[in-house]
Amino acid sequence: MSNSISKELSKCFQLASIVATVLVISIHYQSKYYIQGHDNWNYLIQEFLTNGIARVAVPFFALSSGFFFFLKYTGLISYKGNLRKRAISILIPYIICSLFMFVAQYFYLTVLKDLSYPLDFWSFVHKILIVPVSVQLWFLRDLMFLFLISPLLFLLIKYCATLGLIIISVLWFSEIQFMPTLGGKYLISIETLFFFYSGGFLVTKIEWIDFALKQVTKSANISVIVLLFFLVFLRIFIDPTFMLGYAAYDYGIASLLIYKLYIVAGVVALLSMSYGRDFKGLSYMASFTFFMFLYHLLPLSYVVTKLGHFLLPDAYVFYFNFPVAVILTFFAAYILSKLFPKLYSVLSGGRVS
16 A cells, blocks of 8 residues: 655654553553442442543554554565564564563462462463463454455455445444454454454545544544543443453443444544644654553562552552553663663564654
């Protein structure tokens, strides 16, 4: 598709990625499972943020990945080159992070907890490549399979983009997971597929996107935010324990459709609120987001959560764990990038400012 991207749109994706990374971290440090009942302010705040607003983050990352993957994609000629680039930017960081977190978990369980953890070579490989111990890596596994089938998606976008978008969107809105499972999880989740494809679709409308985002007024942004908040509150009112993920859950049709609508509204809001906003150091901060996405859980969560439970009642540790995890992962990225720039480049897939 070989298109160019404006400076404004590039900055927009950078700022949105910073916000989305913080939202992902909030999901993984929630403490609402310690809360008794669903009608108190603590549960409602955490549900609103971590299972409401923050659920926009991964779909945005999928859309962004599809957008930048297909931005310079020209078919089979560029296929090998694109795979080579993604091996450096996604596959190698995925393997290193998965290995690091597995070792951290193994040490924690066998040494600190003195628990048995039977392990042979093939189960070790399976844990590193197929069933990573840390949940954020499931999304990257989705992406790698999408990269492999990208020629098929490219043909669909090139010759019947709108029809393809309609079909995949119906599958997503209906939560029809048609992919086989691997390691107990869907090979590619329909959500990741839909937004990755949507990112590729937007490449064909790149000039229109720039134009449309430039026309968005302050009142329009506020309207989208109000709509997003309303839909999240409505879903919580209907089903305060709603859950959707890489495995099968029980949910009502109304809750599902409202969830899908606020994901779309949230992605739109994230892009529209980020467009046209720039500040000194934006690109530098954005270069830390992938590292933060990878390393915000194990083994950091062992330490942060332990300290949080020491300082606060279990139900409230979210308000300590979440900001501390954000700050610590940011400074870890900063320090590594300064002291060991080559190592940081490998760990972050070449994402350096």
